[in-house]
Structures are given as C-alpha cells and as structure tokens.
Amino acid sequence: MHYPFLITCHGKPETPILTLRAHPVVFLTGGAVFLILFFVPFAAAALLPELTATLLESTVLGTGTVLLVSLYMLVVLLLGFNHFFNWFFDIWVVTNERIVDIDQEGVFSKKIGELELHKVQDVLAESHGVLATVFGYGRIKVETAGSHTEFAFDGLPKPYAVAKHILELAKADAPLHQGEAAAQH
Amino acid sequence: MIIPLYVLALVFLVPVAGVGIMGALKSKQLFAYGGAFSAFLATAVFWGGFALILLTTWSMLAGVDWTTPLLDLSVFLSPPV
Numbered sequence: 001m002h003y004p005f006l007i008t009c010h011g012k013p014e015t016p017i018l019t020l021r022a023h024p025v026v027f028l029t030g031g032a033v034f035l036i037l038f039f040v041p042f043a044a045a046a047l048l049p050e051l052t053a054t055l056l057e058s059t060v061l062g063t064g065t066v067l068l069v070s071l072y073m074l075v076v077l078l079l080g081f082n083h084f085f086n087w088f089f090d091i092w093v094v095t096n097e098r099i100v101d102i103d104q105e106g107v108f109s110k111k112i113g114e115l116e117l118h119k120v121q122d123v124l125a126e127s128h129g130v131l132a133t134v135f136g137y138g139r140i141k142v143e144t145a146g147s148h149t150e151f152a153f154d155g156l157p158k159p160y161a162v163a164k165h166i167l168e169l170a171k172a173d174a175p176l177h178q179g180e181a182a183a184q185h
Numbered sequence: 186m187i188i189p190l191y192v193l194a195l196v197f198l199v200p201v202a203g204v205g206i207m208g209a210l211k212s213k214q215l216f217a218y219g220g221a222f223s224a225f226l227a228t229a230v231f232w233g234g235f236a237l238i239l240l241t242t243w244s245m246l247a248g249v250d251w252t253t254p255l256l257d258l259s260v261f262l263s264p265p266v
Binding site: 060073080 | 190
C-alpha cells in the first residue's frame with residue numbers, strides 16, 4: 001500500500017502502524033441491496049411471463065425493453081462497484097504520530113483529515129446491534145481536549161482493541177511533544 | 186421523416202460508455218492502491234458482469250431489423266389541411 005501523506009517528524013519518517021477499514025460485513029450488508037436490485041428484472045420476468053413474452057415479441061418494444069433492462073443492470077453493477085470502492089478507500093491510518101482519516105466519496109472526491117496523537121484525550125469504543133456483536137465491530141470516537149476535534153469511524157473491527165492501541169500510542173507519543181506544549185504556554 | 190430503430194441503440198451506447206469509463210477509472214485507482222485480493226475480486230466481478238450483460242444483450246437482439254421505424258415524425262412535416 002502507498003502512503004503518500006506520510007511526513008517526517010522528530011527527524012524520522014513517520015511509521016504507519018494500523019490501517020483500519022470497516023468490517024467486511026458492513027460492506028456485504030450494503031452490497032446485498034445491490035445484489036437484490038440486480039436480480040429484480042429476472043424476478044419480474046419469472047412473475048410476469050405473459051407480459052414479458054408479449055413485450056419481447058414486438059420488435060420496437062422488445063428491443064427497447066432489452067436495452068432498458070440491460071442499462072438498468074449496468075447501472076446497478078456500477079453502483080455496487082462504487083459501494084465497494086467507497087468501503088475500500090474509506091480508511092484510517094494510525095501512525096506513530098497521527099491518525100489520518102481518508103474519506104473517499106466516489107471517484108473524484110477525497111477528504112483527508114488528521115489528528116495528532118499527542119493531542120488525543122479520550123478514545124471511545126462502542127458496539128451496538130446483533131450483527132455488530134456477532135461479528136465484533138463497532139464505532140470508535142477519538143476526541144482531543146483543546147480544539148474539540150472529533151474523529152469517528154463506524155463499523156470498525158475489534159473497536160476495543162483498537163481504542164486501547166490508540167491510547168497506548170498516544171501515551172508513547174506524548175513525552176516527545178512536551179517541549180512543544182510548554183512553549184505554547 | 187422516419188427515425189429508425191438503430192437510433193435507440195446509439196442512444197443506449199452513450200450511458201454504456203459512461204459506465205465503462207467510470208468502471209475503468211475506479212479499477213485504475215484500485216490497481217494503483219496495491220494488490221489487495223478483495224480489490225482484484227471486485228474489479229473482476231464488475232468487468233465480468235459488464236461483459237456478460239453486454240453479450241447477453243447482443244445475443245438477445247440478434248436478428249433484429251435495425252431499420253424498423255422507431256418513430257414516424259412525417260405527420261409533423263406534412264402541410265396543414
């Protein structure tokens with residue numbers, strides 16, 4: 001994986017430690033909707049065989065119907081691919097210095113936010129619902145003290161372990177920035 | 186003035202090209218990310234589905250007379266009575 005956003009800090013290049021993405025179940029539950037939509041024309045043809053046969057008998061109506069259904073399926077396929085794309089590229093990269101939140105919104109839009117680990121004050125992990133409990137995913141929220149900045153990620157696998165890991169990294173990073181904090185005061 | 190059926194096919198090709206271009210752009214970005222298996226699988230499913238849908242459409246429309254009139258607009262061009 002490429003990390004083009006990494007910076008140099010304390011004279012050393014930043015090291016990526018965790019790459020976090022929503023649980024595959026989160027993708028699959030959304031993907032199931034596209035799968036159902038994809039098979040709607042087949043279900044309609046099976047439920048209404050007479051209407052389908054009548055439509056397909058006519059040259060103009062039949063051609064129009066085939067082209068329209070084909071287009072519908074292509075669009076559903078593209079939307080399903082887009083759903084995967086957004087799930088795949090919606091990631092958090094936790095380095096030894098920062099949490100980088102990469103938020104992909106379609107092909108042409110991307111948002112990157114960052115939160116410095118030494119500013120982390122509180123990490124909240126929570127898991128709600130049957131699927132989340134069974135598959136072990138949940139929401140994680142990272143808060144900073146001063147600027148009221150808040151980072152949240154839904155559907156993250158093992159949220160409690162991740163929260164613990166982030167807090168440990170924040171504690172390890174804090175002493176390296178004590179000089180900066182003193183200079184600000 | 187008679188608009189033939191192949192106009193419908195030409196109109197159909199525009200959004201199909203759009204879907205193809207969007208799919209290609211997404212595939213390119215997924216490829217650039219690095220060889221994750223899930224990305225490879227999703228790309229293969231998309232292009233497999235894309236090809237399958239177009240081939241099915243092609244085979245279902247085999248034998249269609251594309252010169253069949255789709256719309257007859259001559260009624261608008263005839264002089265008023």
